[in-house]
Amino acid sequence: MANKEIPYKIYLNESEMPKYWYNLRADMKNKPAPLLNPGTAKPMTAEELGGVFCEELVQQELDNDTREYPVPQEILDFYKMYRPSPLVRAYCLEKKLNTPAKIYYKFEGNNTSGSHKLNSAIAQAYYAKKQGLKGVTTETGAGQWGTALSMACAYFELDCKVFMVKVSYEQKPFRREVMRVYGADVTPSPSMTTRIGQKILSEHPGTTGSLGCAISEAVEVAVGTPGYRYVLGSVLNQVLLHQSVIGMETKIAMDKYGIRPDVIIGCAGGGSNLGGLIAPFMGEKLRGEADYRIVAVEPASCPSFTRGVYAYDFADTGMVCPLAKMYTLGSDFIPAPNHAGGLRYHGMSPILSQLYNDGLMEAVSVPQTRVFDAAETFARTEGILPAPESSHAICAAIDEAMKCRETGEEKTILFGLTGTGYFDLVAYQKYHDGLMDDYVPTDEELAKFRARLPKV
Amino acid sequence: MANKEIPYKIYLNESEMPKYWYNLRADMKNKPAPLLNPGTAKPMTAEELGGVFCEELVQQELDNDTREYPVPQEILDFYKMYRPSPLVRAYCLEKKLNTPAKIYYKFEGNNTSGSHKLNSAIAQAYYAKKQGLKGVTTETGAGQWGTALSMACAYFELDCKVFMVKVSYEQKPFRREVMRVYGADVTPSPSMTTRIGQKILSEHPGTTGSLGCAISEAVEVAVGTPGYRYVLGSVLNQVLLHQSVIGMETKIAMDKYGIRPDVIIGCAGGGSNLGGLIAPFMGEKLRGEADYRIVAVEPASCPSFTRGVYAYDFADTGMVCPLAKMYTLGSDFIPAPNHAGGLRYHGMSPILSQLYNDGLMEAVSVPQTRVFDAAETFARTEGILPAPESSHAICAAIDEAMKCRETGEEKTILFGLTGTGYFDLVAYQKYHDGLMDDYVPTDEELAKFRARLPKV
Numbered sequence: 001m002a003n004k005e006i007p008y009k010i011y012l013n014e015s016e017m018p019k020y021w022y023n024l025r026a027d028m029k030n031k032p033a034p035l036l037n038p039g040t041a042k043p044m045t046a047e048e049l050g051g052v053f054c055e056e057l058v059q060q061e062l063d064n065d066t067r068e069y070p071v072p073q074e075i076l077d078f079y080k081m082y083r084p085s086p087l088v089r090a091y092c093l094e095k096k097l098n099t100p101a102k103i104y105y106k107f108e109g110n111n112t113s114g115s116h117k118l119n120s121a122i123a124q125a126y127y128a129k130k131q132g133l134k135g136v137t138t139e140t141g142a143g144q145w146g147t148a149l150s151m152a153c154a155y156f157e158l159d160c161k162v163f164m165v166k167v168s169y170e171q172k173p174f175r176r177e178v179m180r181v182y183g184a185d186v187t188p189s190p191s192m193t194t195r196i197g198q199k200i201l202s203e204h205p206g207t208t209g210s211l212g213c214a215i216s217e218a219v220e221v222a223v224g225t226p227g228y229r230y231v232l233g234s235v236l237n238q239v240l241l242h243q244s245v246i247g248m249e250t251k252i253a254m255d256k257y258g259i260r261p262d263v264i265i266g267c268a269g270g271g272s273n274l275g276g277l278i279a280p281f282m283g284e285k286l287r288g289e290a291d292y293r294i295v296a297v298e299p300a301s302c303p304s305f306t307r308g309v310y311a312y313d314f315a316d317t318g319m320v321c322p323l324a325k326m327y328t329l330g331s332d333f334i335p336a337p338n339h340a341g342g343l344r345y346h347g348m349s350p351i352l353s354q355l356y357n358d359g360l361m362e363a364v365s366v367p368q369t370r371v372f373d374a375a376e377t378f379a380r381t382e383g384i385l386p387a388p389e390s391s392h393a394i395c396a397a398i399d400e401a402m403k404c405r406e407t408g409e410e411k412t413i414l415f416g417l418t419g420t421g422y423f424d425l426v427a428y429q430k431y432h433d434g435l436m437d438d439y440v441p442t443d444e445e446l447a448k449f450r451a452r453l454p455k456v
Numbered sequence: 457m458a459n460k461e462i463p464y465k466i467y468l469n470e471s472e473m474p475k476y477w478y479n480l481r482a483d484m485k486n487k488p489a490p491l492l493n494p495g496t497a498k499p500m501t502a503e504e505l506g507g508v509f510c511e512e513l514v515q516q517e518l519d520n521d522t523r524e525y526p527v528p529q530e531i532l533d534f535y536k537m538y539r540p541s542p543l544v545r546a547y548c549l550e551k552k553l554n555t556p557a558k559i560y561y562k563f564e565g566n567n568t569s570g571s572h573k574l575n576s577a578i579a580q581a582y583y584a585k586k587q588g589l590k591g592v593t594t595e596t597g598a599g600q601w602g603t604a605l606s607m608a609c610a611y612f613e614l615d616c617k618v619f620m621v622k623v624s625y626e627q628k629p630f631r632r633e634v635m636r637v638y639g640a641d642v643t644p645s646p647s648m649t650t651r652i653g654q655k656i657l658s659e660h661p662g663t664t665g666s667l668g669c670a671i672s673e674a675v676e677v678a679v680g681t682p683g684y685r686y687v688l689g690s691v692l693n694q695v696l697l698h699q700s701v702i703g704m705e706t707k708i709a710m711d712k713y714g715i716r717p718d719v720i721i722g723c724a725g726g727g728s729n730l731g732g733l734i735a736p737f738m739g740e741k742l743r744g745e746a747d748y749r750i751v752a753v754e755p756a757s758c759p760s761f762t763r764g765v766y767a768y769d770f771a772d773t774g775m776v777c778p779l780a781k782m783y784t785l786g787s788d789f790i791p792a793p794n795h796a797g798g799l800r801y802h803g804m805s806p807i808l809s810q811l812y813n814d815g816l817m818e819a820v821s822v823p824q825t826r827v828f829d830a831a832e833t834f835a836r837t838e839g840i841l842p843a844p845e846s847s848h849a850i851c852a853a854i855d856e857a858m859k860c861r862e863t864g865e866e867k868t869i870l871f872g873l874t875g876t877g878y879f880d881l882v883a884y885q886k887y888h889d890g891l892m893d894d895y896v897p898t899d900e901e902l903a904k905f906r907a908r909l910p911k912v
Contacts, residue, residue: 008536111839155837177881180884375637383537428636
């Protein structure tokens with residue numbers, strides 16, 4: 001197979017598409033730390049989690065042993081509408097960089113939600129429907145996850161209540177409008193519809209909201225409304241399980257053409273895309289079958305891997321969620337207002353945190369103007385307008401390719417292009433108008449947030 | 457081949473992609489009427505056209521005989537970055553409509569320009585580069601064409617000057633920003649940078665601009681600037697030639713699976729998408745090899761086929777362009793302000809006009825609220841948020857499918873899904889907020905514009 005000519009884009013046939021999700025935890029020697037009940041500091045039981053999440057998702061969340069989860073037929077059918085996503089050989093970018101490196105990217109943006117988030121949204125909506133629920137609640141920041149969930153809920157005819165961070169609700173009316181097309185009910189957060197929202201608004205009347213606060217509101221409504229559960233688009237083990245479809249497709253496509261990546265690069269906010277992309281490759285590494293360099297890329301302004309601590313922390317600002325052990329900056333950390341590149345979550349997936357702590361992957365952080373430089377170079381050569389989030393991975397991939405140019409090495413670089421930037425043009429405008437800076441939190445600032453970590 | 461299972465999405469392999477454009481005119485018994493010099497009323501010569509357009513494009517424009525044009529390798533390489541586009545079986549829409557009809561759509565929206573326009577933009581940029589030009593000028597309304605041309609020019613490192621209808625420039629800053637990502641120079645039209653712009657602004661100081669006016673400005677700059685030519689995204693014969701790639705891919709994919717469409721549906725503004733989609737099918741029809749129903753769908757508020765006249769008219773408001781014989785509403789016709797669905801050009805491709813006049817295709821018009829109803833049904837079932845333009849075709853395809861439900865016929869319906877609606881959310885918002893009406897011009901209004909047609 002090795003010498004086949006590599007097409008610009010590799011699309012698997014439907015018959016080649018993966019039929020199961022791969023549960024990376026089954027191959028991890030050191031399992032990710034369990035979620036803890038914030039009241040008792042004991043591991044959350046299935047029963048406790050069942051009040052918040054759908055039953056089968058709770059089972060997936062807690063299951064560190066089952067290696068393969070067959071994807072239900074209903075989800076496979078939905079996947080067929082927008083998957084397989086293409087694995088693209090970046091011939092034009094290689095030429096532009098004049099590098100001997102071979103660059104590939106897995107492009108997850110060719111669906112209306114504009115990102116990989118749909119892979120887990122459809123799974124979570126499916127299990128909610130199967131359980132006979134009436135609807136689900138969630139939070140969204142910039143709106144990618146909310147859009148994905150709206151699409152999934154429209155497909156299964158489920159109610160979808162989205163708490164959207166107020167500043168995004170006001171500044172991103174178009175994302176809100178897309179959710180409306182799919183019939184979702186979108187509320188700016190904090191709102192007066194929840195107790196936690198009322199509390200936050202009375203204490204901080206002018207607040208523009210945060211992801212952590214929106215999570216708290218969405219959980220409160222899910223727990224308090226019969227027939228509803230809460231769903232989350234990143235961080236959780238279940239989400240990484242669903243997102244393994246990205247890596248599985250990539251691996252099948254690469255194996256088909258005899259391609260072996262030397263380095264695998266993904267942007268990391270909560271870790272859902274990176275965890276999905278690397279899953280089968282990391283699996284081989286864990287089983288000692290192959291070795292790969294695996295690199296997480298995060299914004300220098302929200303550096304949970306590179307400058308955070310590995311500790312138990314709250315997943316949300318309102319502190320209603322379980323504690324998760326993860327690389328974290330502290331649950332009330334918020335990136336500087338001028339940060340425009342997404343990936344603003346304060347923590348990181350417990351699975352990835354454990355792998356990073358075990359030295360199985362690396363992490364780098366990049367300043368945002370370099371991210372937008374990379375985004376523009378990529379757009380002009382490869383045609384696709386990338387999401388700022390995805391552009392972190394582009395930036396690191398370009399850095400690797402430029403190193404190859406210096407050394408003459410013909411490395412094979414794979415990165416995840418998680419989505420498109422069609423709804424991020426305010427950020428591009430800032431970049432073009434020279435209004436973007438590269439502010440990075442000081443050690444003192446980070447220490448302040450770290451001091452408020454829960455004592456477990 | 458006939459009984460293969462039909463996948464949700466048919467992607468051709470690179471080796472199966474068409475290697476030539478098909479020139480429909482070669483098979484037309486009645487050729488489209490030639491462009492006329494507005495001063496002499498005589499057919500435009502290659503020399504006259506060469507002052508405005510690139511040489512090879514002039515040759516393509518005038519060539520009614522050559523059946524096949526090999527696609528240059530440089531363009532084939534660019535096509536590989538975003539083509540083949542998928543031919544999708546709309547299983548979910550069929551199920552929702554409970555119809556025995558089989559519905560297919562060719563989806564051209566999976567590229568950053570968001571539409572099929574890129575197919576011709578890259579060709580026109582290529583020929584400009586080959587001729588050693590410095591840059592090109594064009595106009596854009598909502599911005600699809602301007603974005604496509606910006607991408608194409610970035611690829612070939614050509615200057616790109618876009619005159620954007622002022623109201624769109626102000627209301628669609630994001631499209632403008634995308635063009636900036638690709639390095640284009642975007643000017644709101646009318647502007648003080650051209651004589652025609654100055655004239656229009658002095659006569660109508662508050663004007664928000666029109667497509668016809670922006671064309672006039674772009675032509676003036678192209679003609680007056682050494683090393684520049686003008687390019688146009690629709691209407692012209694050369695554009696339909698390039699867009700034949702849509703129909704060619706569709707035909708190859710359908711033949712591969714033994715699918716034969718009974719009816720082929722496309723939205724029609726200037727006619728570039730429809731002309732491209734139907735090309736090889738219409739070719740078979742013209743050669744007597746097969747028969748298909750072919751249906752153009754236009755907005756009831758801009759009904760050039762269904763309520764216009766077949767006559768020579770100006771292509772632009774400023775009357776600097778050649779005269780084209782086409783179905784037209786009059787070159788100063790502008791749809792009512794509440795019209796939100798695109799397809800607002802006053803005329804129609806001379807090729808399609810001739811075919812329609814010869815009874816080889818049909819046309820229907822649809823009111824805009826029905827178009828948005830169809831768009832939302834489509835988004836919720838097939839996942840893709842369609843452009844309002846494309847939704848005209850969806851609307852007509854749903855109508856055909858519902859007829860099949862009544863009669864029990866298992867017709868095969870093919871339609872063109874030209875693009876995505878990510879930059880059209882103001883229109884969706886109007887629709888959701890109940891602010892959209894179905895105003896249709898009266899006969900008296902149309903007669904007023906018609907009375908101003910040039911006497912040729």
